[in-house]
Amino acid sequence: MIGRHTPEELADFAEFARVRQRHLMRTAYLLCGDKQTAQDLTQTALLNLCRAWHRARRADDVDAYAHRVLINAYLNAQRKAHRERKALWDKAWEAGFEQASDEGPGADLRLSLLAALDRLPPKSRAVIVLRYWEDLSVEATAAALGCSPGNVKSQSSRALAKLRALLGDGFGTLESERMESMETPHGN
């Protein structure tokens, strides 16, 4: 909330932000695929986190809280710019494949993965980033996204299937996809 932090609380927040901002930027980059946007997204998320610092510092896991704020910032931004981004990346997707083909298999897969991630719906992309980059459990991912574990499993399954369809053999088959689509009680 605005206007209530003491100097100590602001110093506490600043310390957290300085330590965690780089990691948040990397996560944001996987979410949005653009360095400048990732920095803006991180800045927006940290500002929102600062405003809610009273609530955040009381949370059991401040990192998890920060992730929720980042994901919210990302999803909010996506809702606003969804149509424009889709049109833009439809072109970038084609251009990315052409350019990547001259840079060896590693670079090809990296660029393709980034482009493929951008073909996913925002929430599905967030599921992939939280599950496989942040290594969150199904339950923790569900909590971060405000949905049910079952929804995370189905989103993850569909997203991985789409990534495999887009990337072909270079992506391979992920056993976790199969396992998550089953009704197992554990998430990780």
Added chain:
Amino acid sequence: METEHSANDRMHRLLAGVLDDVEFDTDVVPDVLAGYDRGVKARRYRVAGTAVAVLAVAATAVSVLPRSGHGSPGPTAPTTPTAAKRTGQDLDFQNSGCHQHWVRSYTNIKYGDGGPVSDHLATDDANCRALTTALRSVFPDATLTPRYSANLHLDPRIDQEQLKQYLSKLSPSAAHSPMPVFPPQLAAESEYLATHPEDPANVADPSTYTLITPAGRERVALAYSAEAAMPAGSDLKCAKASADFNASSGCVPLGSADGWHGALHFNVDASPGAAYRMEASLADGHGHYVTLTASGVDTDAWRLPAAGGTFDPKTARWTNRLTGQQYVGGQPPKTPALNAEQYARLYNSKAFQSFLNQYASYQQSLPTMQGSPTSTPPWVPAG
């Protein structure tokens, strides 16, 4: 499970590979803190016309007031309530208790909490008066005054060139901060503005007030958010519901499901240095979410001497500008205006629930973001 973990590891490595060539060496924290600072202190400038009017008042004052020139401003004749009306708005600050001037400093920024002021002073003032009316319907002796912050850039008694040089030495973001930390040599000016809230260089934050009752004085704040934008809704419930208001900490359910409902969380240990919490979270079930916080401290009365941005909680010496009392420590003594039972009674009252409906409508009517919060404020006078 082993197969699943190795597949997860492979996916993690693939994602890590995407980040191989991407370096993030930008430090966004200063901009975040500057953005927070703006949100707290400087978001109350109304439309450009009013801002121009305030600047015009300041410009007029320049010709009759001594300029600091050498760092320490001379004493000036206090601005009268009549002068406060020169913003062009016919509001009697001294009598209404609501805002003398709500002037939006950044016309193109949306604030996630609280929101900017509206384009119409009367609308903002009506919201302030509605809050006061709701409060007094339950506690007739209570008084609510807006909380002010000094905007140095609007202060005609300060040499703006010197101020710019000082701020540029602090940090790049400080140069654009409308409410920077007072330079030590401007301690007298800091004190003057603190004791003269009607001065045009003081601007009000419509979401923050000083609540005054026979029991005490404390800062209270309210903020609005769309419920869907809140990271977690757990504050709406008491994990361990308690109705024991005599306990120093606890939580009390508020309202009913068919109206504004939520919880009042409190931890009111008044001993020095102890954390103090009196926070209510309320939702109406239709996507509106409001939090109300009381600090337990009269932050309007307690002053720290200008210290050039440094703050040592162990040696900080606070002075109460109203009583002259002094205190050394991280936070001034707590003087709550209401206790948990009284706040719960207020929030549960029909009058306050009606106010919340009006407040939600008011917040939804406010302007939305058009530009970047890091842009140079358009109203900052050019020296």
